Amino acid sequence: MRASEVPRAVAAARSIASSLGLTADDAIVLQDSNRLTLRLLPCDVLARVAPVAHQAARFEVDLAQRLVEAGCPVAALDPRVEPRVHERDGYVVTLWTYYEPPTPQPRTLPPADYADALARLHTGMRTLDVPTPRFTDRVDQALHLVANRDRTPALADADRELLGDTLRDLSRAIGERGAPEQLLHGEPHPGNVLSTKNGLLFIDLETCCRGPVEFDLAHAPEEVGEHSPGIDRDLLRECRILVLAMITTWRWDRDDQLPNGRQLGTEWLGQIRAALGRG
Numbered sequence: 001m002r003a004s005e006v007p008r009a010v011a012a013a014r015s016i017a018s019s020l021g022l023t024a025d026d027a028i029v030l031q032d033s034n035r036l037t038l039r040l041l042p043c044d045v046l047a048r049v050a051p052v053a054h055q056a057a058r059f060e061v062d063l064a065q066r067l068v069e070a071g072c073p074v075a076a077l078d079p080r081v082e083p084r085v086h087e088r089d090g091y092v093v094t095l096w097t098y099y100e101p102p103t104p105q106p107r108t109l110p111p112a113d114y115a116d117a118l119a120r121l122h123t124g125m126r127t128l129d130v131p132t133p134r135f136t137d138r139v140d141q142a143l144h145l146v147a148n149r150d151r152t153p154a155l156a157d158a159d160r161e162l163l164g165d166t167l168r169d170l171s172r173a174i175g176e177r178g179a180p181e182q183l184l185h186g187e188p189h190p191g192n193v194l195s196t197k198n199g200l201l202f203i204d205l206e207t208c209c210r211g212p213v214e215f216d217l218a219h220a221p222e223e224v225g226e227h228s229p230g231i232d233r234d235l236l237r238e239c240r241i242l243v244l245a246m247i248t249t250w251r252w253d254r255d256d257q258l259p260n261g262r263q264l265g266t267e268w269l270g271q272i273r274a275a276l277g278r279g
Contacts, residue, residue, distance in 0.1 A: 002257075005051075006029070006032070006036060008089060008090070008091070009036050009049040009091050010027045010029075010036070010038060010049075011089070012049060012088040012089045012090075012091040012093060013027065013036075013038055013040065013047040013049050013091075013093050014027055014040060015088055015089075016047075016086045016088055016093050016095075017040050017043060017045060017047065017095065020080075020081045020082075020095075021080075021081075022040065022043035022045055022080065022081070022095075023042055023043045024040040024041070024043055024045075025041065025042065026040070026041045026042075027039070027040050027041070027047075028041065030046070032257075033257065033258070034050070035048055035049060035050035036048070036049040036050070037049075039098055044098050045078045045080075045095050045096070045097075045098055046075075046078075046095070046096040046097065046098040047093055047094070047095055047096070048093070048094045048096065049091050049092070049093050050091065050092055051090060051091060051092075052087060052090050052091060052092055056206035057085045057092045057094055057206075058085050059205075059206065059208075060094070060204075060205045060206045061077065061083055061084065061085055061094055063128075063130060063205050063208060064076065064077060064205055065077065065083055066128055066130075067121075067124055067125070067128070067205075070124040070127055070128065071120075071124060072120060072121050072123075072124035072125070072202075073117045073120055073121055073199060073200060073201050073202060074121065074201055074202045074203070074205065075096055075097060075099065075194060075201045075202070075203045076096070076097045077094070077095065077096055077097065078095045078096055078097050078098075079097070081095055096203075099194055099196040099197075099198075099201065100196070100197060101194075101195055101196065101197075102195060102196065102197050105195060106195060108190075108221075109190055109193055109195060109200065109221075111221065111223035111224045111226065111227050112227045113199070113200055114193065114200060114220060114221070114224045114227075115220075115224045115225075115227035115228045116227075117193070117199065117200040117201075117202070118185075118188055118202075118216065118217070118220065118224070118228070119228065121185060121188070121202055122182065122184070122213050122216070125182060125183040125184070125185075126182050126183070128183055130183055130208070132183060132208050132209050132210055133209045133210070134181075134209060134210045134211060135184070135186075135209045135210065135211030135212075135215050136171050136175065136211075137209065138186070138207070138209060138246065139167050139171045139242065139246065142163075142167055142245070142246045142249040142250070143164060143167050143168065145249050145250075145252070145253055146160055146163050146164045146167065146249055147164070150254075151253055151254055151255075152249075152252045152253060152254065153254060154252060154254075154262070155252045159252075159269050162269065162272060162273065162278070163245055163248060163249055163269075163272075166241065166242070166245040166272060166276065167242065167245050167246070167249070170238050170239075170241055170242040170245070171242065173238055174212070174215075174235065174238055174239060174242065177212075177232070177235055179212040179214070179232060179235055180212065181210050181211050181212055182210065182211075182213065183208060183209075183210060184208060184209055184210065184211050184213065184215060184216045185202055185205065185207070185208060185216050186205075186206075186207030186208050186209045186216070187204065187207040187219055188202055188216050188219050188220060189219040189220065190220070190221070192204045212232075212235060212239070213231065214231055214232055214235045214236040214239045215239045215242075215243070217231060217236055217239070218236060218239035218240040218242070218243040219243055222240075240275075241272065241275050241276065244268055244271060244272055244275070245272055247268065248264075248265050248268040248269060248272065251264055251265030251268070252265050
C-alpha cells in the first residue's frame, strides 16, 4: 500500500473496530504489501485492510470459516465480531484473531512441522467444493506482465525472453503430467505461516487455486519437501522453477513495492538460468 494511503487505511480499521465495540486506541503495522496488516490495541485484534476494489476479502472470509470448521491449521476470524467484510472510506477491512508467538520464537519454521501442517491443510481442502482459478491462471497473469513493456520497463529483452519461455514451457509440462489436482493455498511460503503457541497456522487465503499439491510445496523451503512423502519429486522440481519465474516477474512490475524487490529479481533470474542449465 502506498505510504500516502496508510494513515487513512489505519483510521478506517480503527473506526470499524470501535463501531463494533472493540477498543482500538493504537495500531501497529505488521505488514505492508498489497494490503495492510495491523495489530489493533488494546483489543488485540488483527485487521487486514485493502482498497475497496480488492475483491478477494469476501472469498477469504468464507473460506477461512469453512477451513476452521474442517479442522485445518488456518488463522481464524476474531470471534468477538460478526465474520464479514467491513467497508469504510474506500477500504475493505476484515478482523482476525491475533495469535501470540511462542517464547522463544524459533528463527526458522521446523521443516517437519511445516510439512505436517501443509499436509493437514491439503487434507481439509480436499473436502471442500470451492470454485477457484487454476494455478495456470496465475501463470497467465505473470505472462501478461512479461509481455507488457509498459508494466515491466526495466526488464531486459534477454530476461523477458527467459521468463516468458520458462512460464509457458513449465506450465505446459506440468499440465501434461496429468497429476491429481485439488484446492491449494496458492502461496504457502514462510511469510504466510504463523508460528503460534498452538502450532503452525496458515494465513492469507486470497491466492487459493486448484493444482497439484507440488505447486504449493514449491513455495516452501526445500527441506519441507523432504518431509513430504508420496509427492512427485520431478514435478516438484518443475513447480519450484515455475514459481521462481512467477515471483521473479512480480519483482519487475513497475508498481512492485517489496523492499529490495529489484535486487531479488536480479538474483532470481540467475537462479532460473542455473536451474535450467543456461548459466
